[in-house]
Amino acid sequence: MIVHDIFSKRQSFITLSVSELVRMHKDGRLILRDTNQLQVRRIKKYIFSNAAGGEIYLPPLVAAVKEGTLGGEIPDSLSIVDGSHRMKALLQLEDQIFMSMKSEKDEEIKNAYHLQYLLEKTEVAIQVLEGLSTEDENQLFIDLNTKGKQVALSKRIAYDSRNSLNGITNRILQSNAQLISAGVETEKRAIIRPANKKFLSLSQLRLLVATFLAGKLLSRPEEWKEDAGAEDETYMDIVNLWLEKLFTFHPPNRIGYYHETMLASFPLIQAIALYVNKEWENQSLSAKKQSLTERMDSIKGLDWSTGNQEWRRFNGTVRGEFFYLDKSKRNIDEISNWLETKRR
Known part of the structure; x- marks a missing residue:
């Protein structure tokens, strides 16, 4: 010694x-x-x-x-x-x-x-x-x-080989060209609108992936329990298909522009994810893909612009010239239910 x-x-x-x-x-x-x-x-x-x-x-x-x-x-x-x-x-x-x-x-x-x-x-x-x-x-x-520095979320997602959620998130982040064009904020913990025009933060992307893994709305990625039983590639297919459909609502390179589209609002994105996950339990992969495609196509024609006054029917706050949706679970549920009524 x-x-x-x-x-x-x-x-x-x-x-x-x-x-x-x-x-x-x-x-x-x-x-x-x-x-x-x-x-x-x-x-x-x-x-x-x-x-x-x-x-x-x-x-x-x-x-x-x-x-x-x-x-x-x-x-x-x-x-x-x-x-x-x-x-x-x-x-x-x-x-x-x-x-x-x-x-x-x-x-x-x-x-x-x-x-x-x-x-x-x-x-x-x-x-x-x-x-x-x-x-x-x-x-x-x-x-x-x-006093020690916490490992950055981007590093935890990139290097954590044991966590399926981190692995799927990382592979989607690296391989989805449209998502790369839309922009994912990996340095800052939060996205401040309208100044930051990137579509999602890394933590938001991981939360969306967790929502698809769980098949329900989650407040934190940690709420997802790793017992889904399906292959990672299955969920990657589902999330990538959903993103592909979402980017037909507004060009990916401008979907984070809050002065153009409400799709730059994360509570709305969560509501859309919740909307397509309804009634998915025990469905096959092909059935889920078909349901997702039908549901996303049915709401594609909605007015997603920030100036659409119908967004103000939901809880939110006005700051300057913009209306910001409340991020509460109740509000997201209400938006999801409203999207259900708009299916064509």
């Missing part, structure tokens, strides 16, 4: 096996911070789901020890500064494995044995700092969890 003197606090990196960490916790020699069980369950699910492939990536824990503890030996006790949720998840895996081995699902049993084997040979990296006061530990915890 190499000990470094940095910023007046001695520190080092050590590795401990999961079994040793479990023993330390049982003996009261591993002190954790308060945890949120929901977050612990998410980490357990991540570990359990990826045990078979061994693709589990956890950053090092950060721990504090008493002054004079660091030397040539592994510390006898640790106070976890950052990583208590990860550690609590590891501590609870024994019960998870035991319960999964009694499952009636072969996949769960298989994962349980993979995880048991993996944990037997796994060591956890820990950054250890010596001589921190309670105030130092608290400040370090805050700094570690607030």
Whole structure:
């Protein structure tokens, strides 16, 4: 073990096996911070789901020890500064494995044995700092969890190979020429109309894809549960067909121009997506495509211009010369139901 003197606090990196960490916790020699069980369950699910492939990536824990503890030996006790949720998840895996081995699902049993084997040979990296006061530990915890830069949404979508929603969104974004022409904002979190003329933000595109995956209106992509059971290509076909039809309503290179078309309003786009997803349950891909085509063609002739006063029948606000639709679920539902009455 190499000990470094940095910023007046001695520190080092050590590795401990999961079994040793479990023993330390049982003996009261591993002190954790308060945890949120929901977050612990998410980490357990991540570990359990990826045990078979061994693709589990956890950053090092950060721990504090008493002054004079660091030397040539592994510390006898640790106070976890950052990583208590990860550690609590590891501590609870024994019960998870035991319960999964009694499952009636072969996949769960298989994962349980993979995880048991993996944990037997796994060591956890820990950054250890010596001589921190309670105030130092608290400040370090805050700094570690607030000062780091969050990975940009565009990077999460581009690089997250496990998440079907991100994968489908990325492939649509990269391959749909009309969508590229319409413009997708990947740098800013929100699109401010009418100044920003890009059609969608990246988060909005992902939410639309999630809506098609779920077959219903979603407020956040996280509401979609990955249990749809169909291939990614199936949903890509559906979303790409919908976009193709949508761009016949207004040219893609100008569909984000709010002074020209209300289609630059995301609540309206959500309402159109909801409108075409109605009565889709248990339908085949070909039936869904036929229904989508009929529904989109039936409303193509509507007056989509911003100046159409009929938009003001819905909840919204007037700012300057423009009327902005309210983004509430109730309002989107009402617009979707109104589109239903306009079918020709």
